[in-house]
Amino acid sequence: MTGLLYKTWEELESTFEHSFGKTTDFVKVPVMFNERKCWILYYSSLVGSANLSSKLMLPFSQHAGKAESLEQFRAAALASINYMYLTDWIQIARQLNKNSVCILVEGEYEALSIEIGGYTERSISEPEIQQSIYGPKIAFTESIETNISIMRRVLRTKSLQIESYDLSSDKVTGAVLVYLDDVIAPELLQEARQRIQRMEGKKVATLNHLLEGLRDDKKANFFPTLMINERQDSCVAQLLEGRAVVFMEGSPQGIILPAVFQDFFKSPEDAYVPAAMMLFMRLLRYCAFFITLLLPGIYIGVINFNYEIIPINLAIVIAGLRSNLPFPSVIELLLVEAAFEIMREGSVRMPKVVGNALTVVGALVIGEAVVQAGVVSIVVVIIVALTGLSSYAFTYYNFAFSIRLLRFVFIGIASILGIFGVFLGCVILFAYLVNQRSFGYPYFQMNSKRSLL
Structure with a gap:
């Protein structure tokens, strides 16, 4: 759009409609500025009425009739308020969306934008996803x-x-x-x-x-x-x-x-505990990573292809539990995994008051029912439960979600190639991680701090 220098005062009304549409929260107040026409523009949804009255309208009524120019009025009435002079409608629209008020005066080449504020922001609260036992309970907001x-x-x-x-x-x-x-x-x-x-x-x-x-x-x-x-x-x-x-x-x-890869195994409280405790907790997270990623695939590989690698007594117990089951081991495992993921997703959407209780009760009831009905074996329920709990050891949701998805890839490979397929998948994954980079830095480096400083 063209600048204010090329707009006549009579064209402003059509300019308002063209720039801001017919939105009901856009307010344009016609006033007089020392015998000259003036518009005060703002969004009522972004500017508080109390702030508008005390910071602008009251000083305007006291000084606008005496000021010879917009700058003279600002210096006399709005000296303590942040301001900006604007020369085109793109800048005006931008400032209005930042809870500012714009003043246009007939004959002035620029519009005056002042920060009024007043809309309600969410207060600083505790982190909801990356929780920790130690450390400050301060999370970012939308501002x-x-x-x-x-x-x-x-x-x-x-x-x-x-x-x-x-x-x-x-x-x-x-x-x-x-x-x-x-x-x-x-x-x-x-x-x-x-x-x-x-x-x-x-x-x-x-x-x-x-x-x-x-x-x-x-x-x-x-x-x-x-x-x-x-x-x-x-x-x-x-x-x-x-x-x-x-x-x-x-x-x-x-x-x-x-x-880098190792950053996702860190936790906020690592900086607030002794080194030995931090090392132990980080080792637990690495164990949780391998359990989440590989345990279901290893189970499928052992049951379908490489049962000879487990003790004979354990093999007899598992075979007895799997007798008379209606589904192959892969389908059985995928069904329980799908049920667990649905319960996990449902717990996120449920109200917090009932979400945790329903998730725990639902898991217990469904798990007990499917085992008693002979649909799945108790071994699969234990493996899926252990895998699901291990995925909660990570504070970064995107990383944990990636592991959960890759778990199904390893299940598919193990159902075709057995334990060899799990090993092959690990080799391919390692090669992939070694070749990844983040902003030019190796993704699989072991000491990111030394490399970045």
Whole structure:
């Protein structure tokens, strides 16, 4: 659109309708500014009426009749309020969507935008996904300004840098790149800037859209190469290791870049416990990784192909439990896995008050019923339960979800090739991880901190 310099006052009414449509929360108030026509523009859904009255309308009634220019009025009545002068309608639309108020005066070449605020934001709360026993109970919110404030409360240093970017084509959706300029590697910072700039002007509605744009390539990845984090202490620790964090307006999580394989085995409380305890807990997570990924496939391989590798007494017990079952072992295992995944998904959608209780009761009732009915064996129920519990050992949901999906791949390979298929799948997966990179850094490196500093 053309700038305000080329708009006559009579054309403003049609300009409003063309720029903002007929949305009912767009408010345009006609007033007089020292015998000149004036419009006050804002969204009622973003600007609180109390703030509008006290910060603008009252000073306007006292000073607008005496001011010779918009700048003179601002200096006299709005000196303590953040402001910006705008020269085109794209800038006006952008500021209005940031809970600002714009003032247009007949004969003035620029519009005055002032920050009023007043809409309700979600308060800072505890993390809901990445919970921990120790450490601060502070999670990010949907506001970029609040998230930056949360970071600055801990990192009180001039080296903490914030770079702002406009992602959407209408320059309404914003993102910020946060880093420590005396710690981050220059090549990592340059690569991060280039990838974010690559997203400018595109339709970026959710954090996942931004995540896809920041990835190294457009190929499907078995494991996430970027980390989504909702905790203040975790993001601060990553910045101190020489990484960067990206926040997007409207998302209560940050994207940590780069992220390597071993990062997903860390937990927020690792920094608050003795080294021996931290090492033990991390080893447990690695064990949980192999149990979640391989245990069902190993069971299928042993039962169908390589039963001779287990003790004879155990083989007799398993054979007795599997006698008279109606389904092959693969179908039996997949049915129980599917039932467990459905219960897991249902527990997420249920109200919190009844979700946990119904999940536990449902698992007990269904598990007992299918075993008593002779549909599945108790061994399969135990394996699926152990596998499902192991998947909860990881604090990063995307990583745990990737393991759960790959588990079905190993089940399929084991049903065809047995234990050899499980071993072959492990070799292929290892080769894949070794060849993966995250922002140029090897994905399977064992010491990410040393490589990033």
